[in-house]
Amino acid sequence: MDEALRIAVNCRHYAMCKIDFLGTGVCPSGLAHHYVSFYPEGRMDLYAALAKHRVPVTEECVRIVESCDLCGRCDKQCCFITGLRPTRVMEALRSLVAAHLAAGRPVERPAGDLLLARIRDIVGERWATNDPAIRATYAHDPSPLALFRMPRYVILPGTREEVSSVVRLLRDAGVPWAARGNATNLMGFGFSEGAVLDLNRMKEMEFDEKNWCVKIGPGVTAFDLQREAAGRGYRVNVAEPAALVCASMMCAGIVSLFSTAYGASADSHVDAEFVATDGSFFSLNEKNAPNLYAFDRAGAESPGICCSLKVKLHPVTTDEGGVLVPFDSLEKAIDFSRECAVRRIGIAIGVLGTEYLSSFMSPSVRLALEIRDVLTGKLGMACAVLVLGDAYALGSIRAMGHPLIDQRLFTTLSLGLPSLAGAQWLDLVAALGEDEPFSYLKIGGFADLAETALCPSPSRLVQDFDPDLRQVYEEAYSRPDLTDLVWLNMFRITSSRVGREKHFLPFLMYLPLDHGLVSEVSGGLQAIAGAKGLKNALGFITPVDSGKRCILEYDYFLDQNDEGEIERMRQAAAEAGALIDDLSDRTGTIRWMRYIFQQGYCRKENLLYA
Amino acid sequence: MREASDRGAGTLNETDGGRLFALTGATGFLGSHLMAGLIRAGHRVVVLGRSRNGTGLADRVDALLDWFGLESCRERIDAVEVDLLEPRLGLSRRRYDTLCPLTAGIIHCASDTRFSERCRRESMDINVAALHGIVTLARDAGAGCFHYVSTAYVCPTSPSLCAEVPAGPRAFANVYEEMKTLAEAEVAALCSRHAVPYTIVRPSIVYGDSATGRSNRFNALYYHVRALQLIRDIYLNDIEHHGGLRSRGAGIHLDDEGTLHLPLRIFIPRRGQVNLIPVDHFVAVMAEILGDPRTGTIYHVTSDAPRTTEELAGYCERFLRIRGIELVCGEEMDRTVQNPAEEVFNKLVKPYLPYLADTRRFDRRNTAKLTAGLSTPEMTYAVFERCMRYAVSVNWGSTNGRPPGAM
Numbered sequence A: 001m002d003e004a005l006r007i008a009v010n011c012r013h014y015a016m017c018k019i020d021f022l023g024t025g026v027c028p029s030g031l032a033h034h035y036v037s038f039y040p041e042g043r044m045d046l047y048a049a050l051a052k053h054r055v056p057v058t059e060e061c062v063r064i065v066e067s068c069d070l071c072g073r074c075d076k077q078c079c080f081i082t083g084l085r086p087t088r089v090m091e092a093l094r095s096l097v098a099a100h101l102a103a104g105r106p107v108e109r110p111a112g113d114l115l116l117a118r119i120r121d122i123v124g125e126r127w128a129t130n131d132p133a134i135r136a137t138y139a140h141d142p143s144p145l146a147l148f149r150m151p152r153y154v155i156l157p158g159t160r161e162e163v164s165s166v167v168r169l170l171r172d173a174g175v176p177w178a179a180r181g182n183a184t185n186l187m188g189f190g191f192s193e194g195a196v197l198d199l200n201r202m203k204e205m206e207f208d209e210k211n212w213c214v215k216i217g218p219g220v221t222a223f224d225l226q227r228e229a230a231g232r233g234y235r236v237n238v239a240e241p242a243a244l245v246c247a248s249m250m251c252a253g254i255v256s257l258f259s260t261a262y263g264a265s266a267d268s269h270v271d272a273e274f275v276a277t278d279g280s281f282f283s284l285n286e287k288n289a290p291n292l293y294a295f296d297r298a299g300a301e302s303p304g305i306c307c308s309l310k311v312k313l314h315p316v317t318t319d320e321g322g323v324l325v326p327f328d329s330l331e332k333a334i335d336f337s338r339e340c341a342v343r344r345i346g347i348a349i350g351v352l353g354t355e356y357l358s359s360f361m362s363p364s365v366r367l368a369l370e371i372r373d374v375l376t377g378k379l380g381m382a383c384a385v386l387v388l389g390d391a392y393a394l395g396s397i398r399a400m401g402h403p404l405i406d407q408r409l410f411t412t413l414s415l416g417l418p419s420l421a422g423a424q425w426l427d428l429v430a431a432l433g434e435d436e437p438f439s440y441l442k443i444g445g446f447a448d449l450a451e452t453a454l455c456p457s458p459s460r461l462v463q464d465f466d467p468d469l470r471q472v473y474e475e476a477y478s479r480p481d482l483t484d485l486v487w488l489n490m491f492r493i494t495s496s497r498v499g500r501e502k503h504f505l506p507f508l509m510y511l512p513l514d515h516g517l518v519s520e521v522s523g524g525l526q527a528i529a530g531a532k533g534l535k536n537a538l539g540f541i542t543p544v545d546s547g548k549r550c551i552l553e554y555d556y557f558l559d560q561n562d563e564g565e566i567e568r569m570r571q572a573a574a575e576a577g578a579l580i581d582d583l584s585d586r587t588g589t590i591r592w593m594r595y596i597f598q599q600g601y602c603r604k605e606n607l608l609y610a
Numbered sequence B: 001m002r003e004a005s006d007r008g009a010g011t012l013n014e015t016d017g018g019r020l021f022a023l024t025g026a027t028g029f030l031g032s033h034l035m036a037g038l039i040r041a042g043h044r045v046v047v048l049g050r051s052r053n054g055t056g057l058a059d060r061v062d063a064l065l066d067w068f069g070l071e072s073c074r075e076r077i078d079a080v081e082v083d084l085l086e087p088r089l090g091l092s093r094r095r096y097d098t099l100c101p102l103t104a105g106i107i108h109c110a111s112d113t114r115f116s117e118r119c120r121r122e123s124m125d126i127n128v129a130a131l132h133g134i135v136t137l138a139r140d141a142g143a144g145c146f147h148y149v150s151t152a153y154v155c156p157t158s159p160s161l162c163a164e165v166p167a168g169p170r171a172f173a174n175v176y177e178e179m180k181t182l183a184e185a186e187v188a189a190l191c192s193r194h195a196v197p198y199t200i201v202r203p204s205i206v207y208g209d210s211a212t213g214r215s216n217r218f219n220a221l222y223y224h225v226r227a228l229q230l231i232r233d234i235y236l237n238d239i240e241h242h243g244g245l246r247s248r249g250a251g252i253h254l255d256d257e258g259t260l261h262l263p264l265r266i267f268i269p270r271r272g273q274v275n276l277i278p279v280d281h282f283v284a285v286m287a288e289i290l291g292d293p294r295t296g297t298i299y300h301v302t303s304d305a306p307r308t309t310e311e312l313a314g315y316c317e318r319f320l321r322i323r324g325i326e327l328v329c330g331e332e333m334d335r336t337v338q339n340p341a342e343e344v345f346n347k348l349v350k351p352y353l354p355y356l357a358d359t360r361r362f363d364r365r366n367t368a369k370l371t372a373g374l375s376t377p378e379m380t381y382a383v384f385e386r387c388m389r390y391a392v393s394v395n396w397g398s399t400n401g402r403p404p405g406a407m
């Protein structure tokens, strides 16, 4: 496999190339054309499809190639998260198509059909296509559970009326369809043999500060919404930055560490407008609307397409900060997180596994592996509880007496990671914790000494990157944002690094915040993955509803191109599913995300307790 | 079954030449040196121990024999995996019986040497509860004598000489002292009940070989020197590679001769000394005790000329090429503003303060009687340097550095 193809088939489809998370700009061609095919992610898929002769060189293919001027923006973005260099693929794609044209080989143009023409009548010529080069980029994701499904049409409606008309037309024509946000759901949803409705053009954002909400279209990403809200002095509860907020609501009801204070599912919104599957409109605040606030434990069909969502705005105080409280056992961490939640301390709480933590903090896989070993091996850390809050909340955490990593130390550790791995003085520190684990963190001068020892420096931190990228990353890490616990968790720009070494399959569920049950669930999931030889780790646990319940994510990892691992992952996923179902039946208190899918708009109480 | 992983199980017996001793704790510092000493003296040893981190006891013992240059003496050792807390040490009746007879004696070195209150249960288990099984073995095996390796620090702090007599309850500095004191009483009671002759050996703080400087454990004294070295290296690195801004801020600098000026006050409760003995001396004294055990006798293996804390601080400065260590006596360290290096170092040494500023002097009459002509090597700077050079050359054993804190 040549290098370009190796990169292309390793695209994780986390859609980070669609948001300007580093301030280095987004692919201009993608912004202009909207189809994912024109974004780096789609181009990678296209190159892989061409190289594997899945699609011919078509007119759209040529347009896609010609619209890339090899500006290199995608390298800056993608490499930061995945370590991949997409421009090598762009160059190879260009060469491949150039060679095709130079050889005088044909450029195909798919035959039009009547339905396509009628769809184009609704959305405009540009915004619907059956060109295989485009369709191939809407056909799969790296989920081991997703099959390659080429849609017949890709449609990008621009308004809710267009959505409604298209849905009616497809229904009448008997063509199945799927709505698509940015396809980051990781579960293989959002594909169809019929039509895919990509909602990315519908990016309206209308703030209604009087009523503490913002009305958004289904094409608005979590990152863009949070940025706008933060610019106005608010915060919204959103999840993965590249995910579209309406899609996130549909999928999981928004699962974030802020769910501790801001709630989950219907807690996040004031209202939502839908185009139902028959093309009719309804909004959740209508008396006779379909009851999307209800929750059915057996799962539900799609209620239609959410075409606008009124998202709640939350106030922000100027004294917010964060701390990480390390623990030597998951049980203690869970108890602590529950105590905080019960006492309503903090606006965001998460028990983070060391795999998560080291991946987020480390700019490279190499460092992440080293740091994970330092955290677990040398420092004896099983996990850490992240708490964000105002000065009073943080004061309460301190008063609870746990050793903790405050913002200053976190910055030191983040920027001093390269020195941390080989730091012999950590041996001393570990010994200091013999009586009380991590008690060295209580030593007044520890942060000072750590600063001197680690020599935190953005420039040293980025040495694992290719030389041409170091400057831009050094500048990024020189900004306070990238080490600021609050900012990092609001914008979550490094969270997709969890899938950098290997793609991941998350198991998400709500359950009582009880360390016995959580250990049983995570222990069971660990055993299943372990028996299949799959890397696995606890992701996070976030208390919700005053600590009565929590959201747990447990992750399985795989090489998305290794057929053997894919097969083992499928088996493991089936076993894991059976385990969760069994535990759910036994306890009556576990809600697995599989059944929440399509019901994310429900009322949290119906989901958790009804 | 444990037996499967044993090496040479049941092959050694009293007729093979030399004497046959059973030894626990042979994978530890003192125990391993004792094992080597016994082998060198022509004896044979049944090592009673456990596997660790997936490595069987036999392999662990082999690795130790290699370290001592005794690889050719493997056949003089039986490695028997046991569980000291189980009846019959967790062995089958048949296997247990093959351990007997052990007429020369049993040396019990296994111990949890951690100070931490968090380890109370494990400490109680191995230091006290386990005695029942091992003394029972001594009885069943007709052991000539049961030798219990205790610590000089069961003795109370008192202005008078600490006598070689049973220690009583008192306010203990840590769990370890408490358990060792309980253990001594238990040894006396169990051995009397089973009519097993016994001795109690009380070393003070043991460091490496005074002649070669070698050691296979780097806790106690080493730990503090290493801590100073690591703190020194943090500032040296800052000065040499990162412009030294932070060091200057903390009043730390490197002079023209390459000495680091590192103001570091160590807060100790009082002026005192550190009672240190080299491991070769401990082994030599043990050889005498094993050769002529007097039942019920307590032996202090201690130094009559312990170095003062100041002297040792001076050794550290000289060895590490630092200046600025100051011993502050009697002041409440928690009420004093400290620089970061001080805060970290003082927190590190806190559990060891009772031994770093010790005023105890130990009566050694029983030991002296037995070891006439055997003097305790003094901890001179030359010996200190030899030992620390060795430690540095092996990167302090490159272990995780957790000090078991054995004293």
Ligand SMILES: Cc1cc2nc3c(=O)[nH]c(=O)nc-3n(C[C@H](O)[C@H](O)[C@H](O)COP(=O)(O)OP(=O)(O)OC[C@H]3O[C@@H](n4cnc5c(N)ncnc54)[C@H](O)[C@@H]3O)c2cc1C
Residues within 6 Å of the ligand: A013, A014, A178, A179, A180, A181, A182, A183, A184, A185, A186, A189, A190, A191, A199, A218, A239, A240, A242, A243, A244, A245, A246, A247, A248, A249, A250, A251, A252, A253, A254, A255, A256, A304, A305, A306, A307, A495, A496, A497, A499
């Ligand atoms: C690294 C990473 C971390 C993640 N962490 C989290 C997390 O912490 N919390 C969390 O909640 N999720 C998380 N996710 C999952 C993912 O972000 C969400 O599932 C989100 O829904 C996906 O948004 P999307 O725009 O990619 O939607 P898609 O994946 O495109 O769509 C998701 C589902 O919603 C449907 N859909 C899309 N838009 C609409 C619409 N407007 N109306 C109706 N249906 C629609 C689709 O058909 C599909 O079934 C994570 C994903 C990644 C890659």
Ligand SMILES: NC(=O)c1ccc[n+]([C@@H]2O[C@H](COP(=O)([O-])OP(=O)(O)OC[C@H]3O[C@@H](n4cnc5c(N)ncnc54)[C@H](OP(=O)(O)O)[C@@H]3O)[C@@H](O)[C@H]2O)c1
Residues within 6 Å of the ligand: B024, B025, B026, B027, B028, B029, B030, B031, B049, B050, B051, B052, B084, B108, B109, B110, B111, B112, B113, B126, B149, B150, B151, B152, B180, B202, B203, B204, B205, B206, B207, B217, B220, B404, B406, B407
């Ligand atoms: N070192 C000193 O300065 C000093 C000073 C005075 C007295 N002492 C005494 O000397 C003795 C030996 O000390 P040391 O420094 O050699 O200690 P060490 O290096 O820590 O060794 C302890 C030994 O005990 C064994 N052990 C611990 N827990 C055990 C358990 N549960 N089951 C079986 N074996 C167990 C260890 O086996 P593993 O290797 O399998 O863990 C190891 O062999 C102790 O009694 C101590 O009190 C030591």
Ligand code: SF4
Residues within 6 Å of the ligand: A026, A027, A028, A029, A030, A039, A040, A043, A067, A068, A069, A070, A071, A072, A073, A074, A075, A086, A087, A090
């Ligand atoms: S190199 Fe091409 S694909 Fe990458 S950002 Fe620039 S235009 Fe987009």
